[in-house]
Amino acid sequence: RKEVEQDPGPFNVPEGATVAFNCTYSNSASQSFFWYRQDCRKEPKLLMSVYSSGNEDGRFTAQLNRASQYISLLIRDSKLSDSATYLCVVNLASRGSYIPTFGRGTSLIVHP
Amino acid sequence: NAGVTQTPKFRILKIGQSMTLQCAQDMNHNYMYWYRQDPGMGLKLIYYSVGAGITDKGEVPNGYNVSRSTTEDFPLRLELAAPSQTSVYFCASSYWASDTQYFGPGTRLTVL
Numbered sequence: 240r241k242e243v244e245q246d247p248g249p250f251n252v253p254e255g256a257t258v259a260f261n262c263t264y265s266n267s268a269s270q271s272f273f274w275y276r277q278d279c280r281k282e283p284k285l286l287m288s289v290y291s292s293g294n295e296d297g298r299f300t301a302q303l304n305r306a307s308q309y310i311s312l313l314i315r316d317s318k319l320s321d322s323a324t325y326l327c328v329v330n331l332a333s334r335g336s337y338i339p340t341f342g343r344g345t346s347l348i349v350h351p
Numbered sequence: 352n353a354g355v356t357q358t359p360k361f362r363i364l365k366i367g368q369s370m371t372l373q374c375a376q377d378m379n380h381n382y383m384y385w386y387r388q389d390p391g392m393g394l395k396l397i398y399y400s401v402g403a404g405i406t407d408k409g410e411v412p413n414g415y416n417v418s419r420s421t422t423e424d425f426p427l428r429l430e431l432a433a434p435s436q437t438s439v440y441f442c443a444s445s446y447w448a449s450d451t452q453y454f455g456p457g458t459r460l461t462v463l
Binding site for chain 1: 384391392393394395399401407409410439441448449451452454455456457
């Protein structure tokens with residue numbers, strides 16, 4: 240089983256739709272969790288950190304479920320500009336530090 | 352602040368050649384990382400550093416070497432380039448292990 244797994248998609252949704260992605264992780268000692276956004280041929284950029292209590296930033300909501308070992312990202316009222324690849328990142332404890340491990344990303348295409 | 356800078360942006364190498372990918376950050380971050388991203392895949396960690404003089408292997412270190420003589424710079428050395436090293440290479444930095452990572456714009460390397 241891969242350490243961090245994501246459905247690669249693509250998720251093809253109309254403008255205004257609500258879409259949700261999940262990301263599962265295998266190491267229960269994982270400490271911190273993030274969602275990054277990557278546009279085509281560009282570097283990843285932080286979208287939001289993920290906390291146990293859940294967090295919201297405008298149209299984006301991230302949740303962490305430690306018991307089931309997954310994180311989720313919900314995007315409401317999708318915009319054309321939300322089209323991108325969404326990468327989940329899990330920091331795994333290793334050799335006295337935390338090593339970031341990326342999922343392969345979920346592709347989102349928002350169409351008119 | 353320039354953030355994380357990488358040079359060169361593009362490079363074509365012949366099999367067996369060597370090169371150094373440069374990475375620098377001006378945010379006084381402790382942690383620095385090198386990743387490679389193959390088409391349609393997530394980022395795989397090559398090497399990372401927790402501070403000047405300290406480096407450690409990531410998931411895919413074979414064929415690469417790094418050094419960290421200063422806080423700012425973290426060059427990645429490819430010895431005896433192979434076609435399997437054709438990829439996009441991203442450098443990133445963070446203040447602590449569990450913090451947000453900031454990425455450079457990437458180096459697109461082709462080995463022919």
